[in-house]
Amino acid sequence: MASTFNKLKLSETDIITKFILPAINKAGWDDMLQIRQEVKLRDGKVIVRGQAAARKKVKSADIVLYHKPSMPLAVVEAKANKHEVGKGMQQGMEYAELLEVPFVFASNGDGFIFRDLTNPTQLESEIRLEDFPSPEELWHKYCVWKGYKEEHLPIITQDYYDDGSGKSPRYYQLQAINKTVEAVAAGQNRILLVMATGTGKTYTAFQIIWRLWKAKAKKRILFLADRNILVDQTKTNDFQPFGSAMTKITGRTVDPAYEVHLALYQALTGPEEAQKAYKQVDPDFFDLIIIDECHRGSASEDSAWREILEYFNSATQVGLTATPKETDEVSNIEYFGDPVYTYSLKEGIEDGFLAPYKVVRVDIDVDLQGWRPTKGQIDKHGEVIEDRIYNQKDFDRTMVIDERTELVAQTITNYLKRTDPMAKTIVFCNDIDHAERMRRALVNLNPEQVQKNDKYVMKITGDDEIGKAQLDNFINPKKKYPVIATTSELMTTGVDAKTCKLVVLDQSIQSMTKFKQIIGRGTRIDDRYGKLWFTILDFKKATELFADERFDGTPERVKVTTPEDFEDEEVLNDIVAGVDDHGLDSPFGDENIDLGSIQEPEHSYSNNSSDTGSTGSDDWDDENKVRKYYVNGVSVKALAERIQYYDSDGKLVTESFKDYTRKTTVKQFSSLDEFIKRWNDSERKQAIIDELAEAGVLWDALEDEVGKDMDPFDMICHVVYDQPALTRKERAENVKKRNYFTKYGVTAQAVLNNLLDKYADTGVQEIENMQVLKVHPFSDIGSLSEIVKKGFGGKNEYLEAIQDLESAIYQSA
Missing domain, CATH: 3.40.50.300 (P-loop containing nucleotide triphosphate hydrolases)
Structure with missing residues (x-):
């Protein structure tokens, strides 16, 4: 007998696996190379209060579609079928903005809402599952939107280096790499990248060089720095894949047998003519120069190091800095032009990377x-x-x-x-x-x-x-x-x-x-x-x-x-x-x-x-x-x-952490009544505790400032809404005074009494976790399954009893 299929009851994951991915695969997208699921673009901002810190939870893009691993094209955001087909569009647009891609698809499994920035006459349209566009169709639209020329595509589409470990450029690094490679392909010879300290400028530089080198667009490369530790760190770490093609210039000798050269300015030049090692090779020897920490002097007109850049004037020169220097004496922007990409300290902190x-x-x-x-x-x-x-x-x-x-x-x-x-x-x-x-x-x-x-x-x-x-x-x-x-x-x-x-x-x-x-x-x-x-x-x-x-x-x-x-x-x-x-x-x-x-x-x-x-x-x-x-x-x-x-x-x-908690909580719950209603209506109090933690309320820090024997409920009532606070022990004693347990059998009474003691000691989180039944003193009563079945009649009945217990604990509220 055939079972009745109810699409409305399917989870979001089921909708993706049963409807969305089959539609994408049928349109010709390669599972291994062009489709990635659960793409985490951010790490989650770190919230610090006192000596405690926690990360905000961040969502992942359900699906990102790529032309090649180095080139994202589209975001697909899914929702369960009980939602409207375009429910995930705004979330998908947020991811698309980070990736700077023009295509977003939202779906509930019935079809797609297709957002297409390359089509200004109709930005959003509804399409059937079977009409999902092919990779070739989206790639063509993308190339027109970006203004790519056919002769530039071999450079632009060259893959980044992949060591097989799963490490890939973060979204902003990929933006910096792609925009630099695009600028080089278009013939731009002076390029500036501004990326905050700690965001991986050297790794980004390596991937830029790798792609241009592999595409044979640039054959001899010079990486310039002004401190030995910068050169040595670069050679040993990020640039290691260049292997035998790479050398560090020492002894004032430029060896033309190598393709990737790492050098200190000081090794290439000096006040005496004999110290100007860069003159050992022709001015067109290097066709790409990466200048690390370019704010520190090489761009200054009267800098002794500027002569190196001027000698290799025909080379494409890329300046990397966290702090572009703009004074009357030195201007990175005047020399390199406006940055092709900027990623700031503030953005890095908001994303959780800094x-x-x-x-x-x-x-x-x-x-x-x-x-x-x-x-x-x-x-x-x-x-x-x-x-x-x-x-x-x-x-x-x-x-x-x-x-x-x-x-x-x-x-x-x-x-x-x-x-x-x-x-x-x-x-x-x-x-x-x-x-x-x-x-x-x-x-x-x-x-x-x-x-x-x-x-x-x-x-x-x-x-x-x-x-x-x-x-x-x-x-x-x-x-x-x-x-x-x-x-x-x-x-x-x-x-x-x-x-x-x-x-x-x-x-x-x-x-x-x-x-x-x-x-x-x-x-x-x-x-x-x-x-x-x-x-x-x-x-x-x-x-x-x-x-x-x-x-x-x-x-x-x-x-x-x-x-x-x-x-x-x-x-x-x-x-x-x-x-x-x-x-x-x-x-x-x-x-x-x-x-x-x-x-x-x-x-x-x-x-x-x-x-x-x-x-x-x-x-x-x-x-x-x-x-x-x-x-x-x-x-x-x-x-x-x-x-x-x-x-x-x-x-x-x-501000104190109490002040911070007050402001944060009021954004979530505008009044005491709203907070109490949400708390009492919630099947699991832990959900509200987690919700406030995600907003930045760090319970450990709050306990240090207010007191450790208060329930999260009383902590919020007291700190945010100026209510007198009961301790957990006082709430537990109030329940016991009301002879609350007499409606239960002997086993259930023993279990609930012990749970109430657990609450008094550690909080409501403890009684909502069924695993607590595996430890003393519950293990003396029986196993978890025995307690649930014999004491309460089953799991549902046990969970109802826990909700009743919580209602009794917060009855005064």
Whole structure:
């Protein structure tokens, strides 16, 4: 006898397997190469409150259709048959926007609503299952929509590298790769990619080179960087598949036998003609040059390194940066043109690919109030101290107060002891001298840790070979030591420290470029090692730059007026002062400007510098010398400590977790009555608990702030709606007083009594989990199946009893 088929009762998964996929396959789409199911485009934003963090759950695209693995074409979004055929369209449009594809299909198994951006006269139409378009039809429409020319297709359609591990470019990396390859195919010779630190610029560069190299569009490639660690990391990690076709240029020799060359600027050029190794080959030798961290000088017209790019002028040149530099001296956009693709820090955090941050701002009394020496006071070295008021910009630059250094080191130590003493930490200091004094202070404050391993604290600066040798260990998640690195400039960029959990700012920072790079040291996520977020401990008000509209925005060309344009000296002085006061990029590069004195950089990117830059003395010589005074015996204390969180709109907000919970919950439930009704109507209270957790309510953090013995229900009633809170124990006692259990048999009464005790101890989540019946004291009564069947008459009856118990628990509500 034939059974009756009811399509309305089929799940969404059944609709996909029984109707949607057969229709797509019948149209000629290849299951293995062109169809992917459950495509997760985002990782889920990390929500941080207190010391707790959780990821928001993200949905996956049901189906993505590809021309080839490197080229997505369409999104298909399915819903169960009980929904209208186009129910999934808006969800599908969201995925299509991320992938930048023009086609979206929504279906409930009866047919498709087809959204086609290539057809402006009818954007959406309904088609039958059997009329699903073929791969050739969509590809042709796509090529016309993109404006591809036939002669460009072999380059554009070249696959990316696939090692068989399942790793593929993230959606934004694929966008960056495809847009660059398209630009090259179209004949564009200067290309700029802007991608936030930690989003995989080097992996993206590798895939760009691989596709152009495999398509034979570019045969000889040069990857340029200005630090040895960047070249070595690239060669060993992302570029490893190039194998024997790749070489690192050393000894000032360019070997034409290789096709992929990795090089430091410093290995290719120098002030002497004999050092200009790039001239060993013809100007047309390289046809593709990738410039890593291109904001750091190569695009500057007067840079000694610009000569390399100009010599190979005929090559396609691709600049990679997280922070495009736009000043009167250097313009990435002027040299490379507008970015073909930009992926910002804010986008990375929203997608869950980058770590959010919380800021702990510590204000020190002498910083804010200033310090003035007594008349004729001499410093530790017998120097008479110039009589003036010294403030935050002076400290550790022209004035060193030992007690201030001690206070900063003590604050860092206290924070680590309170959270995780083994959390990788970078302390950014004003100069090398400051980094050494900070190292010493931290060593003295952490004797137990230093006795376990003398590399607990290390100074890692350009002048220190021992410290530099520990850089690889610091950035390696598998190596415990060093834990704390004090530095000045060496670690501001290009250091891939995935597990860095604390970034300390005791350095005056006016350059937005430099600030972004320093923040980028903490933005990487490493789930394996529990690194989902990081803390910025700020002693110098540097994090005020977060409020600057340029922090995560698109750079604009900055025009700085020259003195010749002004006759009014006052106006000119205001402009010059504005460079210091308003954080404009310094014409001296990434270094800070102090009117009246200029600090010598730790790295001077000169022709004869090493891969980490040359290092001079801490003070300037002769008449340009910046005098530094050293004093002690000064009373120094912290005035205030303020904690700020990265909020959903990308801003830093100062609030307690109770305030955050209040705002979050009111968005979900507008009134106390609505919340209570939803709670009481819900078959499983865990569903509401999970719903609030997904919105960012972290129960562990809330318990730490409010109290651990409250039920989630009472926690919300109390924190959000100002109701008096009952503890779980009080609610359990109220149920027992009402002789609630007398309507059940002996076995059921014993079980429910024990469940009520479990609720009092751990919460409602425990009694909703049937697996609790497998443990003591329930196991003394019988097995799970015996308890359910003999005590209650079956599973449905048991679940009804649990709902009744929950109703009794929340009866007062």
